Amino acid sequence: xxxxxxxxxxxxxxxxxxxxxxxxxxxxxxxxxxxxxxxxxxxxxxxxxxxxxxxxxxxxxxxxxxxxxxxxxxxxxxxxxxxxxxxxxxxxxxx
Numbered sequence: 001x002x003x004x005x006x007x008x009x010x011x012x013x014x015x016x017x018x019x020x021x022x023x024x025x026x027x028x029x030x031x032x033x034x035x036x037x038x039x040x041x042x043x044x045x046x047x048x049x050x051x052x053x054x055x056x057x058x059x060x061x062x063x064x065x066x067x068x069x070x071x072x073x074x075x076x077x078x079x080x081x082x083x084x085x086x087x088x089x090x091x092x093x094x095x
Contacts, residue, residue: 002026002041013063015056017045023060040064042073053077054084061091 002010006028013023023042031037042060045053053076060071071093077084088094 002039004028004039006030006032013059015042015044015059017049017052017056019045019049021045021056023056023063025063036068038064038067038069040069040071040073042071042075044073044075044077046074046076050077050084054087057084057087058091061087061093065091 002008002024004026007030008026008028011025011027013025015021015023021043023040025038025040027036027038040060040063042056044056057075064071075084
């Protein structure tokens with residue numbers, strides 16, 4: 001869920017998995033301080049579904065590639081597991 005004071009266009013991306021997760025993207029119509037920017041939130045697959053969760057995160061980063069963005073949500077992974085945390089750094093994101 002995204003709450004905003006700015007009028008936005010909203011988009012939804014199906015993250016394909018057993019738990020019917022989605023990525024919700026809000027794009028302020030007039031930008032933020034004159035700049036284009038999007039906010040995305042997702043609830044990624046949980047439990048031992050690490051391959052699905054990794055694919056979901058890669059799909060989110062693919063959609064957000066080249067766009068000034070903030071990605072937030074429940075990622076459901078252990079940062080010490082590099083097979084998942086490497087997805088963030090490879091996409092240019094930081095925790």
